[in-house]
Amino acid sequence: MPIYGRFLINGAARHAEIDGDTAYFIDDLFGAARRSGESAAISGLQVLAPVAPSKLLAIGLNYADHAKESGKPLPDVPLMWIKAPSAIIAHNEAVQIAYPEHQTDYEGELTIVIGKRCKGATVENALDYVLGYTIGQDISDRDVQFSESQWARAKSFDTYAPLGPYIHTDLDSSDLPVETRLNGEIKQQSSTNQLVFNVPQLVAFLSESITLEPGDCIMTGTPFGVGPIKDGDVIETRIGPMGPLVNPVRSRDCVK
Numbered sequence: 001m002p003i004y005g006r007f008l009i010n011g012a013a014r015h016a017e018i019d020g021d022t023a024y025f026i027d028d029l030f031g032a033a034r035r036s037g038e039s040a041a042i043s044g045l046q047v048l049a050p051v052a053p054s055k056l057l058a059i060g061l062n063y064a065d066h067a068k069e070s071g072k073p074l075p076d077v078p079l080m081w082i083k084a085p086s087a088i089i090a091h092n093e094a095v096q097i098a099y100p101e102h103q104t105d106y107e108g109e110l111t112i113v114i115g116k117r118c119k120g121a122t123v124e125n126a127l128d129y130v131l132g133y134t135i136g137q138d139i140s141d142r143d144v145q146f147s148e149s150q151w152a153r154a155k156s157f158d159t160y161a162p163l164g165p166y167i168h169t170d171l172d173s174s175d176l177p178v179e180t181r182l183n184g185e186i187k188q189q190s191s192t193n194q195l196v197f198n199v200p201q202l203v204a205f206l207s208e209s210i211t212l213e214p215g216d217c218i219m220t221g222t223p224f225g226v227g228p229i230k231d232g233d234v235i236e237t238r239i240g241p242m243g244p245l246v247n248p249v250r251s252r253d254c255v256k
Contacts, residue, residue, distance in 0.1 A: 001170030004029060004132070008046040018042070018166055030115060030131070030214035049090045049163040050134050051113055051215040056083045056161060057206060058109075058138055060151070062196050062221025069224050078197045078205050083138070083219070084156035091165035091245050095139055096252040097231065098157045102143035106229050107222035108180035108188050108237040111136035112199055113167050118212040126203035129212065132169035135237050135245040136219045137162040137180075139229075162235075162247045163217065173199045176240035178223055183234055190223030192239075 003018040009025070016023035017035060023045060025038040060079040061067040067074050089095070097104050115131025138155060139162070145154035155161075173192055180188035192198075197205070202218055212218075229235065233249040 004167040006048040006050050008048055013048055047091050047165055049088045050167045053085055053216045054213050055216045056085050058083050058219040059221045063194050063223040065224035066222055074196055078202055081151045083161050087156050087158060087161035089159045089162050094248045094250045096159045096250050098252050100251045102141050103228050105140050105142055105226045106180055106235050107138040107226050108178055109136045109138055109219045109222050110192055110239050112218040114212045114216040116214055118207045121204045121207040123200045123204045126200035132167040133171050134163055134167050135239050135243050137237055138219055162245060164245050168242050179238045181236040187227055188223055188225035
């Protein structure tokens with residue numbers, strides 16, 4: 001099944017099917033996704049985040065080991081908040097820490113990409129609405145998060161939602177290894193078989209109250225091993241055969 005990317009071409013974002021080292025441009029990712037006849041070497045292209053979603057939904061405490069690490073009980077239903085789509089950046093773009101004096105953490109996450117309009121899905125048919133999967137980082141300002149009753153602002157600073165590099169459409173999400181490295185050192189290592197609420201359950205639960213549109217993304221939660229980042233770090237996230245999603249870290253006041 002195809003792997004899709006999104007690239008900047010002549011000032012405009014275009015989707016392409018990835019085949020080896022070549023991007024074959026397509027006309028409509030969420031329609032027939034036919035190749036247009038144009039292609040280019042990936043090495044000469046600027047990679048963008050794989051989608052520009054209308055909604056970026058995130059799930060908390062969805063691994064038992066991370067809930068224990070956080071000192072919180074497992075939720076009875078998925079714990080959801082919304083990250084601002086304006087926080088999204090691409091592979092190789094820099095996470096810019098808004099407040100270097102705050103604790104700001106990485107959180108590697110399997111991310112669902114919705115393929116068609118979804119309202120009221122069931123667990124049984126939820127995967128019919130899933131185009132594929134990508135990798136996400138739910139960067140979180142803990143000082144802000146712990147000082148407010150809602151988490152959205154702490155997790156929505158500009159650049160706090162790396163996504164990519166590509167969308168993989170032929171993955172079984174039930175048992176994918178999840179790994180985050182910081183400066184080459186493994187910090188998170190788990191599997192999606194440890195998810196408290198799996199992909200079909202999340203899509204069904206969220207679509208009961210929220211209409212999911214093509215391109216919308218659901219970050220499924222992070223496993224044990226979250227930790228702080230600082231200026232000069234490099235975050236590398238791998239999930240199954242995807243990735244790596246690599247993002248350098250900079251303090252915002254150092255970025256000109």
